[in-house]
Amino acid sequence: MYGARISIVSVVSAVLIGCAFGARADCLEDAAAYRHISAQLVRAIAQHESGMRPNAVNVNSNGTEDIGLMQINSSWLPVLARYGIRREHLFNACVNAYVGTWILASNIRQFGPTWKAVGAYNAVSTQKQLIYANAIYRRLQRQGQ
Numbered sequence: 452m453y454g455a456r457i458s459i460v461s462v463v464s465a466v467l468i469g470c471a472f473g474a475r476a477d478c479l480e481d482a483a484a485y486r487h488i489s490a491q492l493v494r495a496i497a498q499h500e501s502g503m504r505p506n507a508v509n510v511n512s513n514g515t516e517d518i519g520l521m522q523i524n525s526s527w528l529p530v531l532a533r534y535g536i537r538r539e540h541l542f543n544a545c546v547n548a549y550v551g552t553w554i555l556a557s558n559i560r561q562f563g564p565t566w567k568a569v570g571a572y573n574a575v576s577t578q579k580q581l582i583y584a585n586a587i588y589r590r591l592q593r594q595g596q
Contacts, residue, residue: 521551
């Protein structure tokens with residue numbers, strides 16, 4: 452876990468500094484490459500989650516909220532706080548992309564490179580995971596992936 456802490460802290464720090472100085476790299480592609488995840492998959496998730504809007508906020512029926520480009524659920528905030536990442540950082544598209552791909556990568560480690568890992572990005576229940584994964588799959592098909 453200590454290695455993961457150094458990894459995410461150094462990446463997010465570099466992203467914050469880079470974005471502050473006007474770096475305009477494609478953060479979704481960079482984050483996907485960093486985590487060895489398909490950039491098309493990460494982009495499809497961001498498109499589905501927020502319509503590519505870095506300032507998007509959605510309040511859920513359970514009282515949590517989904518924040519930013521990849522709609523990071525506020526239930527992650529206590530974990531992210533251990534890495535120095537606060538709610539307001541998630542409105543930075545680059546930080547959000549790196550956090551979102553970090554979450555997706557942890558799902559892939561847990562479930563393997565499967566649609567269950569994709570579904571778990573958005574949902575806990577198997578039924579909702581299936582619905583979400585199918586939506587992402589259809590989005591990728593429309594994009595010719």
